[in-house]
Amino acid sequence: MTKKMEKIMITGALGQIGSELVSVLREKYGGKNILATDIKSPSQSTSSLSVPFEYLDVTHKDSIENIVKKYRIDTIYHMSAILSATGEKNPHQAWDVNINGTYNILEVARQEEMTRVFVPSSIAVFSPETPRNHTPQDTVLKPRTMYGITKVTGELLSEYYVCRFGLDVRGCRYPGIISHQTLPGGGTTDYAVEIFYEAVKNKHYTCFVRKDTRLPMMYMPDCLKAAVDLMETDFSRLKHHAGFNVNAMSFSAEELAVEIKKHIPDFVCEYKPDERQNFADTWPNTIDDSAARREWGWKPRYNLSSMAEDMVKVLSQRHQEGKLNY
Ligand code: SER
Numbered sequence: 667m668t669k670k671m672e673k674i675m676i677t678g679a680l681g682q683i684g685s686e687l688v689s690v691l692r693e694k695y696g697g698k699n700i701l702a703t704d705i706k707s708p709s710q711s712t713s714s715l716s717v718p719f720e721y722l723d724v725t726h727k728d729s730i731e732n733i734v735k736k737y738r739i740d741t742i743y744h745m746s747a748i749l750s751a752t753g754e755k756n757p758h759q760a761w762d763v764n765i766n767g768t769y770n771i772l773e774v775a776r777q778e779e780m781t782r783v784f785v786p787s788s789i790a791v792f793s794p795e796t797p798r799n800h801t802p803q804d805t806v807l808k809p810r811t812m813y814g815i816t817k818v819t820g821e822l823l824s825e826y827y828v829c830r831f832g833l834d835v836r837g838c839r840y841p842g843i844i845s846h847q848t849l850p851g852g853g854t855t856d857y858a859v860e861i862f863y864e865a866v867k868n869k870h871y872t873c874f875v876r877k878d879t880r881l882p883m884m885y886m887p888d889c890l891k892a893a894v895d896l897m898e899t900d901f902s903r904l905k906h907h908a909g910f911n912v913n914a915m916s917f918s919a920e921e922l923a924v925e926i927k928k929h930i931p932d933f934v935c936e937y938k939p940d941e942r943q944n945f946a947d948t949w950p951n952t953i954d955d956s957a958a959r960r961e962w963g964w965k966p967r968y969n970l971s972s973m974a975e976d977m978v979k980v981l982s983q984r985h986q987e988g989k990l991n992y
Contacts, residue, residue: 669781669834671741671897673699675734677724677771678746679715680704682850683786683843683889687743688715690890701737705746724767730774743784743893744771750790750945752852753813764816772827772835784897785824785837787909789882789949790814790854801950803911803957810948824908836896837908838958841882843889844973846980849992854945858883858922862974863992865926865933866981874940877920880951884914885968885976892964899962906957913953914966915973925970929978 674691678684679702688702692715702715703722720733724746733739746767753760768785775783792801793808807818817839824835842855849863850856857873858881864871884892892912917925923935958964968976984990 671695671781673701673737673739674741674743675701675703675737675739676743676745677703677722677767678744679719680706680848681745682845682848683840683886684743684745685715685848686845686886687745687890687893688717690894691743692717694894701733701739703733724770725762727770727774730770731777734774734778739778740781741783741897742771742775742780743897744768745786747786747816748813749851749853750811750813751854751856751942753816754811754941754945757812760812760816764813765819768816768820768823772823772833775835776827776831776833780833782834782836782897783824784893785820785835785908786893787817787821787837787839788813789839789841789953790945791818791821791839791909792948792950794948796950798950799952800954801911801952802954803906811945821909828907834901835908836904838892838896838910838912839953840889840892840912841884841914841953843884843886844977845886845889846977847886854942854949855881855883857919861922861926861935862977862981863990865930866978866985867990869930869933870936871923871933872936872938873919873923874938875919875943875946876939877923877935877937878918879943879946880916880918881946881949882913882916882951882953884912884966885973888914888966888968891967895964896958896962904961906961910958910961910964911953911955912958912964912966913955914968915970916952917970921970922974925974926978929975
């Protein structure tokens with residue numbers, strides 16, 4: 667029998683995914699059962715979470731323990747991480763937050779005999795040796811970025827906790843996530859979000875990867891659905907646990923610009939690749955997610971055209987109201 671999740675803590679709750687995950691979980695499980703935590707200082711944005719908030723540095727195991735005990739937490743969505751570009755600027759910090767932070771979360775979850783833990787992974791686990799098209803679920807993982815290395819380790823550690831300690835840990839390999847509420851920070855796929863803000867506001871964007879750079883991407887509603895659906899699945903259905911491939915859409919930077927132009931005809935995109943091109947070049951074009959479809963019924967709702975239409979609509983509305991601040 668899969669146990670019920672009663673008291674849920676989210677780390678990285680002010681980040682791109684965390685901030686929207688809080689709303690979805692609040693709707694689903696009730697605000698009094700959700701605790702948002704982050705290393706960022708509480709600000710105006712935390713009040714919009716409408717759930718309790720605690721400052722938490724995941725590299726401090728004692729702090730995790732205290733909060734978990736105080737709120738009787740039985741489930742953790744561990745969303746805090748340093749992304750690829752920031753991770754390459756400061757690999758030691760990326761190791762500390764992503765490796766020690768994840769280890770601390772898993773250890774506290776084990777000690778407290780928690781119901782379930784979500785540890786997200788990323789397409790950054792892949793590498794030049796990995797097949798780039800329809801990248802298989804079980805394949806070569808030899809990432810060249812510290813971020814990718816920490817994500818492979820997170821997957822292995824999660825699987826270890828499942829097999830060795832019987833802790834229910836789950837996770838999927840997110841592609842680039844596109845959203846309009848909280849900006850991503852320090853990732854390689856950030857261009858696919860920035861391009862919308864700049865197109866709506868300035869009708870011009872200088873993209874930091876080449877126009878033929880093709881990467882897997884996903885719209886936020888699907889990203890949240892993946893987390894919730896995977897966590898709600900009966901444990902006995904799962905053959906894999908951490909690191910499920912999840913596919914939604916794949917497009918080149920140029921195809922994205924062309925799609926935006928359909929809505930904003932005078933939009934102009936230029937391309938000036940920087941160091942992030944090197945990271946993108948080691949990641950796949952498309953992902954084979956048949957294991958996720960088979961084991962927990964994964965199915966995305968948005969493709970390039972429906973995602974772009976919604977992004978432009980929401981951001982244009984905000985711009986008209988004079989609220990497109992970033
Ligand atoms: N969005 C992430 C990054 O670019 C990939 O998981 O770092």
